[in-house]
Amino acid sequence: MADSIDTKKLQLTKEDFESDQMVKWCPGCGDHAILRSVENVFPELGIPPENFVVVSGIGCSSRFPYYMNTYGMHGIHGRAAALATGIKLANPKLSVWMITGDGDSMAIGGNHFIHIARRNPDVNILLFNNKIYGLTKGQYSPTTPKGQKTKSSPQGTFERPFNPGTLAIGARATFFARVVDTNPKMMTEVFLEAARFHGTSIVEVLQNCVIFNNKIHSLITSRETKDENQIFLRAGEPMIFGKNMDKGLMMDEKGLRVVTLGENGITEKDLLVHNPFEEDTGIHTMLCEMMPPDYPAALGVIRSVKTETLEDAVWNTIEYEKQNSPLKSVDDLLRTGNTWEVEDDPRKNGKKRR
Amino acid sequence: MVSKKDKVVELENAVVRFAGDSGDGMQLTGSLFSDSTAFAGNDFATFPDYPAEIRAPQGTVAGVSGFQIHFGSSDIHTSGDLADVLVAMNPASLKANMKWITHNAIIIVDTDAFTEKNLIKAGYETNPLKDGTLSGHSVIEAPITTLTREAVKNLNIDNKSAQKSKNMFALGMVFYMFNRDYKKTFEFFEQKFKTNPIVIRANKQVLTAGYNYADTIEVFTRTYKIIPAPLTKGLYRNVTGNLATSWGLLAAAERSGRKLFLGSYPITPASEILQELSKHKQFNAIAFQAEDEIAGIVSSIGSSFAGAMAVTSTSGPGLSLKSEAIGLAVMTELPLVIVNVQRGGPSTGLPTKSEQSDLMQALYGRNGEAPVIVLAAQSSADCFYSAYEAAKLAMEHMTPVILLTDGSLANGSEVFKIPNVADLPPIKPPIVKANDPDYKPYKRDPEKLSRPWALPGTKGLRHRIGGLEKEDVTGNVSQDPLNHQRMSEIREEKVERVANFIPDLEVLGEQEGDVLVVGWGGTYGVMLTAIEEMRKEGQKISLAHFKHIKPLPKNTGEVLKRFKKILVCEINLGQFVNHLRMMFPGIVFDQYNKIQGLPFMVSELKEKFNEYLND
Numbered sequence: 001m002a003d004s005i006d007t008k009k010l011q012l013t014k015e016d017f018e019s020d021q022m023v024k025w026c027p028g029c030g031d032h033a034i035l036r037s038v039e040n041v042f043p044e045l046g047i048p049p050e051n052f053v054v055v056s057g058i059g060c061s062s063r064f065p066y067y068m069n070t071y072g073m074h075g076i077h078g079r080a081a082a083l084a085t086g087i088k089l090a091n092p093k094l095s096v097w098m099i100t101g102d103g104d105s106m107a108i109g110g111n112h113f114i115h116i117a118r119r120n121p122d123v124n125i126l127l128f129n130n131k132i133y134g135l136t137k138g139q140y141s142p143t144t145p146k147g148q149k150t151k152s153s154p155q156g157t158f159e160r161p162f163n164p165g166t167l168a169i170g171a172r173a174t175f176f177a178r179v180v181d182t183n184p185k186m187m188t189e190v191f192l193e194a195a196r197f198h199g200t201s202i203v204e205v206l207q208n209c210v211i212f213n214n215k216i217h218s219l220i221t222s223r224e225t226k227d228e229n230q231i232f233l234r235a236g237e238p239m240i241f242g243k244n245m246d247k248g249l250m251m252d253e254k255g256l257r258v259v260t261l262g263e264n265g266i267t268e269k270d271l272l273v274h275n276p277f278e279e280d281t282g283i284h285t286m287l288c289e290m291m292p293p294d295y296p297a298a299l300g301v302i303r304s305v306k307t308e309t310l311e312d313a314v315w316n317t318i319e320y321e322k323q324n325s326p327l328k329s330v331d332d333l334l335r336t337g338n339t340w341e342v343e344d345d346p347r348k349n350g351k352k353r354r
Numbered sequence: 355m356v357s358k359k360d361k362v363v364e365l366e367n368a369v370v371r372f373a374g375d376s377g378d379g380m381q382l383t384g385s386l387f388s389d390s391t392a393f394a395g396n397d398f399a400t401f402p403d404y405p406a407e408i409r410a411p412q413g414t415v416a417g418v419s420g421f422q423i424h425f426g427s428s429d430i431h432t433s434g435d436l437a438d439v440l441v442a443m444n445p446a447s448l449k450a451n452m453k454w455i456t457h458n459a460i461i462i463v464d465t466d467a468f469t470e471k472n473l474i475k476a477g478y479e480t481n482p483l484k485d486g487t488l489s490g491h492s493v494i495e496a497p498i499t500t501l502t503r504e505a506v507k508n509l510n511i512d513n514k515s516a517q518k519s520k521n522m523f524a525l526g527m528v529f530y531m532f533n534r535d536y537k538k539t540f541e542f543f544e545q546k547f548k549t550n551p552i553v554i555r556a557n558k559q560v561l562t563a564g565y566n567y568a569d570t571i572e573v574f575t576r577t578y579k580i581i582p583a584p585l586t587k588g589l590y591r592n593v594t595g596n597l598a599t600s601w602g603l604l605a606a607a608e609r610s611g612r613k614l615f616l617g618s619y620p621i622t623p624a625s626e627i628l629q630e631l632s633k634h635k636q637f638n639a640i641a642f643q644a645e646d647e648i649a650g651i652v653s654s655i656g657s658s659f660a661g662a663m664a665v666t667s668t669s670g671p672g673l674s675l676k677s678e679a680i681g682l683a684v685m686t687e688l689p690l691v692i693v694n695v696q697r698g699g700p701s702t703g704l705p706t707k708s709e710q711s712d713l714m715q716a717l718y719g720r721n722g723e724a725p726v727i728v729l730a731a732q733s734s735a736d737c738f739y740s741a742y743e744a745a746k747l748a749m750e751h752m753t754p755v756i757l758l759t760d761g762s763l764a765n766g767s768e769v770f771k772i773p774n775v776a777d778l779p780p781i782k783p784p785i786v787k788a789n790d791p792d793y794k795p796y797k798r799d800p801e802k803l804s805r806p807w808a809l810p811g812t813k814g815l816r817h818r819i820g821g822l823e824k825e826d827v828t829g830n831v832s833q834d835p836l837n838h839q840r841m842s843e844i845r846e847e848k849v850e851r852v853a854n855f856i857p858d859l860e861v862l863g864e865q866e867g868d869v870l871v872v873g874w875g876g877t878y879g880v881m882l883t884a885i886e887e888m889r890k891e892g893q894k895i896s897l898a899h900f901k902h903i904k905p906l907p908k909n910t911g912e913v914l915k916r917f918k919k920i921l922v923c924e925i926n927l928g929q930f931v932n933h934l935r936m937m938f939p940g941i942v943f944d945q946y947n948k949i950q951g952l953p954f955m956v957s958e959l960k961e962k963f964n965e966y967l968n969d
């Protein structure tokens with residue numbers, strides 16, 4: 001039970017996971033690139049295709065299961081986390097993938113999102129964050145920046161947004177990563193790590209909605225500005241970024257600070273070294289909060305802390321109880337406690353209990 | 355002096371009600387009396403009556419906890435209308451229960467509790483033991499608290515602890531009154547307080563003291579005996595409705611070879627199902643306590659997709675929250691049992707009281723055309739068979755099933771003849787074999803119209819389902835107008851065809867005639883008792899009582915047409931009667947409704963039926 005993924009290498013390709021359904025996302029939507037990356041990752045995992053289950057809630061992202069040739073279920077709005085938990089508990093051998101968006105998981109499904117993070121079933125969550133409601137045509141979402149004008153906020157939103165990373169980590173998520181939909185290589189690498197993590201892995205994909213919120217992530221993703229505004233974190237490596245790889249992150253009494261290598265005698269040794277395995281949430285939370293223009297957005301695996309999964313805890317107990325319970329069948333159970341035998345009554349009209 | 359033996363009166367049945375403060379241990383007292391009743395071979399049914407608050411202010415009427423048992427030498431179908439014997443441990447419990455006792459009841463009171471302070475708390479201006487309030491009743495005044503303290507003096511325990519067993523003194527007195535053996539009760543003490551020998555001794559001594567006190571002072575002018583009931587040969591036990599529901603589900607899971615998955619959120623009066631199933635992991639049963647009602651049902655739907663026998667349990671407000679997800683289970687055509695233990699509504703309503711007011715919600719409370727099977731359990735013990743049948747129908751017909759029970763059935767208990775699981779009807783879910791070349795997600799069984807159940811992890815059956823409308827046969831997403839009409843009709847027809855797999859409606863009494871009374875679900879016991887009594891008294895009146903609400907038994911219309919007048923009785927404002935009016939527009943239905951958070955009483959039904967007969 002400890003390793004629910006069959007690591008035996010199978011000869012699978014991307015084509016094994018492409019469905020025959022027409023993909024109906026808008027041309028230019030970031031979802032297309034995410035789909036291709038997932039199709040690239042599945043054959044690499046050594047899992048037979050029939051053991052994948054892709055589930056979703058409602059929203060543009062949630063059409064995803066129809067486009068994968070796996071078992072799949074398109075659920076109801078916000079509830080994919082509950083579907084995924086039920087599937088994983090019922091059959092821990094399955095590789096369960098949950099596709100959701102910022103409306104689906106941060107608003108209507110906010111409750112389920114925090115609870116799946118807390119419970120830690122081995123479910124891989126891809127959270128497409130485009131900071132807008134796309135399918136309903138352009139209302140603001142819980143991640144829309146405060147003040148942004150949308151169809152339902154003509155004067156700009158009045159609400160402070162969620163940061164999915166800090167929300168997840170606050171809810172005790174064991175694995176959190178962030179990627180951009182413009183970088184297939186990065187997505188593939190991080191999705192692989194998420195899949196191999198035994199526990200709930202949450203990957204926030206900064207995804208572009210070309211119709212209703214175009215270029216919302218452009219500071220982080222555009223060719224001109226991305227090098228200065230994103231940092232890809234790798235375990236054990238110093239936190240360096242910038243076009244010339246001459247910038248880094250240090251920690252001082254005020255928190256994280258962007259520094260330039262060579263200035264004020266700062267060398268690589270002075271920089272923070274990324275440790276996603278650190279149990280303490282402090283630095284991981286600070287990394288999630290970093291956003292341009294003051295900081296680069298943190299990408300890659302930010303947090304990866306192993307702890308027992310929900311299904312392991314449940315099924316280990318089930319196995320234990322099977323070994324140790326005196327009750328071997330429901331017949332035994334029905335006969336526990338206070339029972340009494342009634343002999344045939346001489347009076348004929350005995351009660352006919354079913 | 356008259357010896358005890360000479361003054362034993364044989365009774366056919368009796369109703370005893372134990373009442374005291376929430377902390378007085380009345381539920382335990384009642385259940386110990388039930389155990390001894392079983393040992394005496396009587397048939398019985400019980401009902402607890404306790405406040406919605408966990409610890410309402412001590413000594414007040416709001417804080418009174420009661421337990422009623424109806425036992426007899428013939429079939430017992432109800433926990434009894436009015437008590438023949440009331441044990442009142444304080445003034446508040448006397449006050450709260452005066453309306454639930456017969457006009458000439460025996461009332462046992464603890465006089466030590468009738469202090470001025472307690473009388474005021476109970477809202478008595480004068481002492482009811484002295485002001486004539488109880489005239490007509492036989493009042494047995496016993497200083498129970500003092501005598502309890504005396505009884506354990508040798509054990510050197512403090513007064514407060516000593517007084518805790520005063521309920522056992524009262525129980526001892528009632529045991530004497532009904533000539534009961536207390537051997538079983540002693541065995542219980544030895545089990546329950548294994549680690550605390552002093553408590554075992556204290557309880558035994560107090561119980562014996564109560565018994566001997568009743569004997570010695572000859573407070574009872576007579577004692578009573580009820581001969582064993584003519585139960586058929588077999589092994590019996592006592593079950594509450596919630597326990598029976600849980601066990602019926604476990605039996606169905608075992609019989610079908612499926613894991614059991616319950617996704618549930620605690621809610622009164624359904625929580626015991628979650629608690630009971632959480633105890634039985636050895637049977638591959640997962641009880642998942644979800645973060646809310648919606649996650650409860652949706653996790654169950656997930657487990658159903660993955661191949662488990664899926665259940666969610668709730669009560670009214672929770673059923674409201676689950677509506678959208680029930681629609682998902684209808685659209686995906688996955689098996690799912692939704693147990694709704696009805697309580698008083700709307701909104702939070704009367705959480706600890708019983709009602710039948712969720713029927714329309716069960717039938718129609720969803721967006722779209724969303725038919726489901728609706729069953730209603732008829733008694734606490736029947737909850738076992740109803741839960742089993744609900745699971746069988748859900749899995750074999752690939753559809754959600756709503757099982758309606760109610761607070762009275764859930765908390766009430768009755769005698770249950772223990773079946774062998776192997777004797778229950780087999781359950782054969784339509785699980786698809788690996789690589790089945792003919793598999794299509796929505797290709798249907800020609801007879802049942804059920805779709806096949808293809809489980810993730812099986813080779814060659816990969817498919818996608820979801821809440822969007824499905825194309826017939828392939829299950830692909832479809833917006834086609836004619837396909838939607840066809841699929842809507844198929845989903846309805848699939849549920850209607852279940853009528854071919856359920857028993858016909860039975861009529862008790864004349865099979866045709868002047869008057870038929872109709873009921874459904876939890877009113878079975880009380881309606882049956884009323885009709886049986888009236889028929890013994892020579893009245894011509896028949897009963898048809900429904901367990902299958904959707905679909906209705908196939909012969910329903912034909913049965914109803916055989917009677918000149920039909921009276922539909924329900925604990926609501928008339929939901930089933932309106933459903934019948936819609937289903938059978940040519941038939942005239944009269945109705946009798948009660949909505950007080952209380953079950954029908956046999957006496958009020960008989961009065962109403964007599965009036966109706968003469969109308």
